[in-house]
Amino acid sequence: MATRLQSSLRLIARQTGATLARTPVRNRPVAWATRVAFSTNAPHFAEPHGNVAFTAEKYPHMKRNNDFKKLSEEDVTYFKSILAPSSITQDSEDLETFNIDWLNKYRGQSKLVLKPSSTEQVSKILKYCNDHKLAVVPQGGNTGLVGGGVPVFDEIIVSMSNMNTIRSFDNVSGALVCDAGCILEVLDKYLEERGYLMPLDLGAKGSCHIGGNVSTNAGGLRLLRYGSLHGTVLGLEAVLPDGTILENLSTLRKDNTGYDLKHLFIGAEGTLGMVTGVSILAPKRSKAINVALLGMDTFDQVQAAFKRSKDELSEILSAFEFWDKAAIKLVKEHLVAGANDPLESLHNFYVLVETSGSNKDHDDEKLNAYLESLMVDEVVQDGVVAQDTTQIHNLWAIREGIPEACSKAGAVYKYDISMPVPVLYQAVEDMRAHLVQSDAYGDDKLFTSVIGYGHVGDGNLHLNVAAEKFTAKATGLIEPFIFEWTAGHSGSISAEHGLGVSKNNFLHYSKSASMIELMKRFKNMLDPNGIMNPYKYLPDK
């Protein structure tokens, strides 16, 4: 028995040979991520701007709030008095970059982009806008997935791109303080040189701003290990709509002096004010990283492997991702750059396990023991372990290639839901069964594929439904079924992507009436004129 296992383990170690290339990235005015975003709501990539329909036309139920003033020359004159000429964009072609989201799904009609260079300038801008009832959209790296960072009508765009200074770093505690417009990857590289890392990582890291991450409570890859931003953000500097600057850039791990107001701004999607500075606790960078790819038959096995990983990999476990057969099929079929699956045959389920620790030998020993126990108990059918950094990237490339592969499968309806782990894959199966029952699934039917993948460790499923094309009939077969299913399983209809304009009217599936009512009271208290990121986040009615 031991010999067989021994040879199986060697097999795993040798068989890798993954030659997966990096997934391609889009050509954008700002530096793009080396990884594409993990999940998107985009049915297509890289459509020319001119072809993107205005959000207002696409969603005719949305009406401009005429309490908001329209931009006048006088307003522009004021902004010119407080900002440098290069910090004001009015040219219609330049405006497009800011009006359209990166998925080319939403398109606003703003005539003005302001790029303040200091918190004081942000304060002056917001105070003026609030006094004159000019609506505002805060914008970070414009990498959001729910249309929250671009205007719907003629809101003024306040871009944080000029506020990108690292203010301080404490090499003892790991507390980093920086402007909200710092790019996540830039911060992570800065920390890498000092032996630390950012406690969050996501596909858009080459473009997204830390202020946007905070404002959308970004989840991503490292949440399983380092927790959410509510735990890692130590302090915020924020500007309220009336121009008040809230100075709370604490670098302290412990501070029990009053209501911890920063948490209201984490995940508020810019509806309460603008985050201008962030203090965040960076953990030490792990010296050793291991990645294994496993093939399994059932989701019960995926769950068993996850439970066991918490016991046996425990403190070194840093990611536990999964995808299904439908996903790998699409990756194999569609991915331009090619993501070679190193496993010999097709499996119903795939798991990517990552460990991060301070001692390579110890981590190898733990991982080998873990994999051995999975094989002995036949929880796993096949697997490979990456032998070097290139192979680690290559295994990740399969996982990261899924959103793009899906986007090439036709019109893809995408959902980002969370729920208790035991029912995670049931969402996929129930959706498939529902479509079969509706006689809408299979060759020559309305829907061709239902794909499931995501972060098992966080109970976060990315559910994709591929259709021939987007139609009202197709939409009606998926929604509200999926939201009702999620609500019925104590889940969240938006695990990590947020609400924006795409989910705000479905909020009641995840929050009670009294919670929504209270949210509205907070909004009204802090932004009585409603100028901050209107038409989004909270339900229309």
Added chain:
Amino acid sequence: MATRLQSSLRLIARQTGATLARTPVRNRPVAWATRVAFSTNAPHFAEPHGNVAFTAEKYPHMKRNNDFKKLSEEDVTYFKSILAPSSITQDSEDLETFNIDWLNKYRGQSKLVLKPSSTEQVSKILKYCNDHKLAVVPQGGNTGLVGGGVPVFDEIIVSMSNMNTIRSFDNVSGALVCDAGCILEVLDKYLEERGYLMPLDLGAKGSCHIGGNVSTNAGGLRLLRYGSLHGTVLGLEAVLPDGTILENLSTLRKDNTGYDLKHLFIGAEGTLGMVTGVSILAPKRSKAINVALLGMDTFDQVQAAFKRSKDELSEILSAFEFWDKAAIKLVKEHLVAGANDPLESLHNFYVLVETSGSNKDHDDEKLNAYLESLMVDEVVQDGVVAQDTTQIHNLWAIREGIPEACSKAGAVYKYDISMPVPVLYQAVEDMRAHLVQSDAYGDDKLFTSVIGYGHVGDGNLHLNVAAEKFTAKATGLIEPFIFEWTAGHSGSISAEHGLGVSKNNFLHYSKSASMIELMKRFKNMLDPNGIMNPYKYLPDK
């Protein structure tokens, strides 16, 4: 060299022989902690209730708010209509237990204790009190250190002691849902049987309620490893003063659907409503625990050892505590049960390092390598490693005996401050220098000792100043010096104990005017009649 080290390590391993007994615990009506609280503001222990002065007399500047109605028979009749007779306490002797804090420092004059058994009962109580302007104090295990959990005047005490049911536990994710009145240690034992642990641990765990922990954002021992409650609490059920029940007992790790309102209640000390249910993410319990006690010459060495522990112990580091020579002297001199210091000679600084991991051999190897490197570089002068669970408890007993030892040193002024780690011990030195300069330090002077200890990993110092007796002159020499010093070093005047009645008027040393103003707006919005835990938390003016 290697041989010397080798024998030194063996020496460390053998020398332990700690025979430290458990620190004594007070005789209280409810089960008390096996550990005493880490830091207290109490000048004495176990004083008979009758001798405790009323808070209102001790602090004559505090005036009863006569907007609040006085309790009438009619009110009691209403409460009798919704609660069982055993859930209502009016007997004057029984009331004392709820009116006086466990440190015998604060004493209220409430005539009524209500012990609801359900969230609906809490809702009815608060709604009635709000409608009739009856002031309320929520009370958990009554183990707070700043007088936040007992009345000041005649507020009605709403005790959560009857709400102590564990509602659910998810063995895959580790999500535990329970009533707010569950005792921390009971929850931890429940989880221990299932291979998990509570992500927080503190001296009062045998009495404190999880709802109180959440309401005071309790820190304690495990924060270094598992982070704050803002990261580990998944959801809350809370009742607003108007009786609205906020149902948000999510068990999801990810949920980006709207403002994350639960964070406002974490650390609000019951001033916004009452927490009635808690959902919290329990981590897996570590299989291996190691504890080492080290003796050092300078605080620079303490810092060097801490930095190195983050590199070398990394993911298994679970505590890094320190105390100074003044602390160990008091422990040796005063501790009744005796806490035998296993190190041969006195050192200027002591560090307790704890590791928790999933593999004992790996952890031993990491810890030995770490200790070896400290010895080679002469960062540490002496040390012992516990050989078994008893010795682990014994080493912890020294650390945990400090608050009690301090309390026997006379009148002890106690502060709980946080700041950047590099200036942590400077607070102690500057305080000592300040008292020397004031000709108030040394034998036959006003102050006999300045003691420093605390959580290095969290930048949290417990600063104790021992005086002959409490006098206005003595107080004037320490305050506001210590608060100004803390503010001048970007610190917090309350790291983990909270504000209550003892710190509320010093809030401006840690929070800006605009932050305090905004806090007041939140308070006024949610509790317009101000019935929830009045006279506390926010500044009087």
